[in-house]
Amino acid sequence: MTAKAPFSDLNEIRAALANLPQPDSEALAAAQARNGMLTKPPAALGRLEDLAIWYAGWVGNARPNLENLQGIVFAGNHGVAAKGVSAFPIEVTVQMVANFRAGGAAINQLLTAFGARTDIVELELDRPTADFTEAPAMSEQDLVAAMAAGWEAVDPKAGLVVTGEMGIGNTTSAAAIAAALHGGGGEAWVGRGSGVDDEGLARKRDVVDAGLALHADALSDPLEVLRHLGGREIAAMAGAILAARHHRIPVILDGFICTAAASVLESVTPGALDHTVAGHVSAEGAHSMMLEKIGKEPLLSLGLRLGEGSGAALAIGVLKGAIACHSGMATFGEAGVSGG
Ligand SMILES: O=C(O)c1ccc[n+]([C@@H]2O[C@H](COP(=O)([O-])O)[C@@H](O)[C@H]2O)c1
Numbered sequence: 001m002t003a004k005a006p007f008s009d010l011n012e013i014r015a016a017l018a019n020l021p022q023p024d025s026e027a028l029a030a031a032q033a034r035n036g037m038l039t040k041p042p043a044a045l046g047r048l049e050d051l052a053i054w055y056a057g058w059v060g061n062a063r064p065n066l067e068n069l070q071g072i073v074f075a076g077n078h079g080v081a082a083k084g085v086s087a088f089p090i091e092v093t094v095q096m097v098a099n100f101r102a103g104g105a106a107i108n109q110l111l112t113a114f115g116a117r118t119d120i121v122e123l124e125l126d127r128p129t130a131d132f133t134e135a136p137a138m139s140e141q142d143l144v145a146a147m148a149a150g151w152e153a154v155d156p157k158a159g160l161v162v163t164g165e166m167g168i169g170n171t172t173s174a175a176a177i178a179a180a181l182h183g184g185g186g187e188a189w190v191g192r193g194s195g196v197d198d199e200g201l202a203r204k205r206d207v208v209d210a211g212l213a214l215h216a217d218a219l220s221d222p223l224e225v226l227r228h229l230g231g232r233e234i235a236a237m238a239g240a241i242l243a244a245r246h247h248r249i250p251v252i253l254d255g256f257i258c259t260a261a262a263s264v265l266e267s268v269t270p271g272a273l274d275h276t277v278a279g280h281v282s283a284e285g286a287h288s289m290m291l292e293k294i295g296k297e298p299l300l301s302l303g304l305r306l307g308e309g310s311g312a313a314l315a316i317g318v319l320k321g322a323i324a325c326h327s328g329m330a331t332f333g334e335a336g337v338s339g340g
């Protein structure tokens with residue numbers, strides 16, 4: 001099932017970002033009360049308790065189940081890849097999409113292992129974005145189309161959405177977005193991505209700085225940051241995360257690139273990511289700094305730097321544990337256990 005995006009230009013995207021649903025306060029209060037009655041010392045389940053209450057609030061059910069889990073992998077190609085900023089050639093994007101469709105990638109295994117389905121959305125792979133050191137990466141029409149594709153990929157009936165991506169060159173784009181939104185330059189935000197050597201790393205920093213300089217006049221507006229420095233899969237993730245908010249579907253964010261996409265929404269409207277949690281902190285060096293900037297504490301830290309949604313998929317396990325305890329445990333009264 002899909003729902004059509006409620007926008008066809010940038011102003012309508014701004015309107016969708018200005019008018020965000022909030023969690024169900026009654027369900028939140030009831031989940032909080034239930035949490036206090038469960039057979040454990042107060043707060044003994046640590047962040048699992050916060051997670052379950054957060055989830056209950058967004059789905060509007062104080063004793064929820066976790067079902068109909070949707071993983072979406074967005075793929076896009078980047079003109080800036082021609083600048084030698086990746087350890088891999090650009091054709092790997094389309095080849096990996098074929099691998100996703102055949103079920104052979106890490107994300108297929110992880111989403112299946114945690115009971116989620118895998119949807120693949122490729123965004124005009126034969127038409128890479130413009131190299132952002134020479135021109136804006138996308139036209140307004142391209143940006144709106146990519147965000148709409150992201151919005152429309154979300155199943156309005158999903159109980160959870162996990163957003164991931166694939167795109168050779170996209171850690172360069174994500175670093176540039178992070179620099180433009182959060183301050184600093186290539187030095188602060190660029191890492192090795194899929195594994196560039198020292199020369200590649202230096203080139204990548206210069207490329208980010210060149211993009212920031214070329215588009216300096218446009219970068220005070222977060223959606224223009226996304227248009228000038230982003231990519232279609234990054235814009236699509238932003239659209240999907242925004243759609244999930246409007247459908248009140250909780251989201252688990254993935255790594256460096258996904259967090260850059262999410263940062264755009266948070267920069268437009270503080271609180272726009274309240275329906276999301278950070279699944280993990282990636283081994284891409286500046287990811288932890290980006291998470292701090294958006295006020296998110298990652299659930300996992302496993303040294304992953306794969307993307308695809310892999311860290312978010314693994315974090316489904318943590319959320320499942322949280323909800324199983326919250327909804328399945330006995331209360332002190334039910335179990336006849338004495339309170340403290
Ligand atoms: O998610 C992350 O934190 C992450 C960190 C490093 C690399 N990646 C993946 O690697 C690809 C981009 O790497 P690169 O070197 O081509 O920019 C892209 O397909 C991402 O999914 C992803």
Ligand SMILES: Cc1cc2nc[nH]c2cc1C
Pocket residue numbers: 088092096165166167194306307308
């Ligand atoms: C093989 C390969 C798989 C990936 N998955 C996400 N990004 C990737 C980059 C490469 C190079």
